[in-house]
Amino acid sequence: MNSNTAKRIRNVVLRRMAGSITMDTFLGRSNLIIFSARSSGTDKKAKYFIDLQFLLDKTSQILENGSETPVHAPNALEKLAVGLQRARWPHSKTKRIVTKFGKEEVFALWEDELLKVAKWLTYFDDFRKLSSDLQLQIVKGMWKTFSRLEKLATTAIARRQKLCSDRMIMAYLEKDLVFCDLNKLDIDLSWCTKYTFEQLKFFESHDYVKQMDELLQPMLDLNPTDVELSYMLAQLCFHQVGKRHQGAILQVTEQFQETLSNHLHDYYVNRLGSKNYVNRIASMMKINNMIQKFVYHDKVKSELMKVFDIFYVKYSHPDLFTNA
Numbered sequence: 062m063n064s065n066t067a068k069r070i071r072n073v074v075l076r077r078m079a080g081s082i083t084m085d086t087f088l089g090r091s092n093l094i095i096f097s098a099r100s101s102g103t104d105k106k107a108k109y110f111i112d113l114q115f116l117l118d119k120t121s122q123i124l125e126n127g128s129e130t131p132v133h134a135p136n137a138l139e140k141l142a143v144g145l146q147r148a149r150w151p152h153s154k155t156k157r158i159v160t161k162f163g164k165e166e167v168f169a170l171w172e173d174e175l176l177k178v179a180k181w182l183t184y185f186d187d188f189r190k191l192s193s194d195l196q197l198q199i200v201k202g203m204w205k206t207f208s209r210l211e212k213l214a215t216t217a218i219a220r221r222q223k224l225c226s227d228r229m230i231m232a233y234l235e236k237d238l239v240f241c242d243l244n245k246l247d248i249d250l251s252w253c254t255k256y257t258f259e260q261l262k263f264f265e266s267h268d269y270v271k272q273m274d275e276l277l278q279p280m281l282d283l284n285p286t287d288v289e290l291s292y293m294l295a296q297l298c299f300h301q302v303g304k305r306h307q308g309a310i311l312q313v314t315e316q317f318q319e320t321l322s323n324h325l326h327d328y329y330v331n332r333l334g335s336k337n338y339v340n341r342i343a344s345m346m347k348i349n350n351m352i353q354k355f356v357y358h359d360k361v362k363s364e365l366m367k368v369f370d371i372f373y374v375k376y377s378h379p380d381l382f383t384n385a
Contacts, residue, residue, distance in 0.1 A: 076361070094168040095121055096252070104366050108375040109253065116172055117378060120179045124196050128183040135332075137185060141295065142287040149211065150234055155235075158320035159241040170240025172232050174208040175381075176201070181207075181294075187317060199310060200301035201381050207257035207294055207351055213273070214290055217280040230273060243270045253374045259370070264362050272355045276348060283344045288332075292325045297349040301356070306385065 097110040129147065134140035159166065179200050182188050188196065212232050218224075219231035219240075228240045248258040285293065296318055303314035329338040364374065376382065 069227050093172055096164065096168070108373045110375050110377070112377045113381060114176060114377055117201075120175055121193065121197055123176060124180040124200070125182065125193065126183075127189065127288055129180075132184060134325060136288040136324040137187060137297075137330065138187070138292060139288055139332075140184050141181070141321075144181050145287055145291050145294070147184075148180035149215075155237050157237045159239055161247040161249065162241070162246070164252040165274060167235065175204045177202045177211075178207045185317075187320060191313065193310070195224065195310065195313070197316070201378070202305055202310075202383070203298035203302070205382070206301050206356060207298050207350070209356070210290075210294055210297055210349070213280055213348075213352075214278050214285065215301050216273070217277060217284075220277065221281060221284070243273070253371045256371060264366055264371075274350055279344065279348050283341070283348065288325070291339070291343060292321055293345050293349055295321050296346075297352060300349075301353065344349045 093113075093116040095112040095115065097112065104287055125249055130143065132140050132143045182196070184198065188199070191199075212230065214231045216225075219229075220227065224238075225231050225240050226242070229240050232239045249284055250256070250258055250261070256259070283289075298316035299317050303311040325342075329335045329341075
């Protein structure tokens with residue numbers, strides 16, 4: 062690289078970061094999300110700007126590169142199950158207890174959740190056949206719903222294995238096992254609203270703790286295999302994103318669901334030798350339907366907050382949070 066090229070690159074980066082605050086996440090690495098603060102003396106109604114372009118560029122790169130290692134499996138669903146293990150489980154199991162949740166933690170969580178979904182879908186050959194634009198659109202529409210179910214399953218494993226207490230949740234975040242007690246967590250929302258977390262409970266008709274309490278026991282009772290969990294994730298997310306977008310995306314997501322349903326039948330009959338699996342399917346769909354209900358309630362709550370102008374942030378890509 063010659064000096065002129067290096068100078069041009071440096072100038073582009075500096076312009077991009079001018080007036081912005083970049084930060085290292087609590088995981089000790091640079092974040093892909095840029096937070097632009099309001100300058101002093103600006104209108105109090107002016108919004109902070111959150112630039113997610115770098116994060117989406119990284120997501121597109123993962124989708125383009127494909128799975129990190131080749132996988133041989135009997136069908137697409139079992140290949141997704143292998144991919145789920147690789148995208149989800151950290152290589153090292155360093156434990157970290159989180160007692161405060163603010164801007165840095167939120168951004169780190171968003172980054173991990175979005176990239177995890179992208180990595181998982183690189184193990185789905187039918188998805189890989191779609192155009193790059195369509196792939197990214199589907200990932201953007203499903204990452205938050207995916208994370209709800211994936212974190213529920215992770216916490217159920219932790220509770221079953223006595224890795225955490227009954228009031229704690231566990232998540233895999235990059236290379237760490239992250240634990241937190243939701244009842245003792247110090248939540249700092251000063252970066253996005255003038256209201257405190259306690260004040261915002263006025264809008265919480267179904268808060269996260271209540272949702273987790275309602276969902277955990279059914280998940281503990283089901284104790285899904287990786288194949289079953291992969292099917293649950295695919296069914297829930299593809300149904301949600303297809304319903305949201307309609308058109309071409311609805312067509313391909315319905316096809317995905319049909320293919321994976323057939324593979325689930327093969328898994329029960331040919332791999333497990335079980336022909337009576339109706340009750341397990343019913344339990345899986347019960348959990349998925351409960352999550353869909355919570356997604357709807359949270360969407361209504363989000364729309365209400367917009368009416369009252371609760372948050373003073375603006376996103377470069379607001380469609381990432383349509384189903385959040």
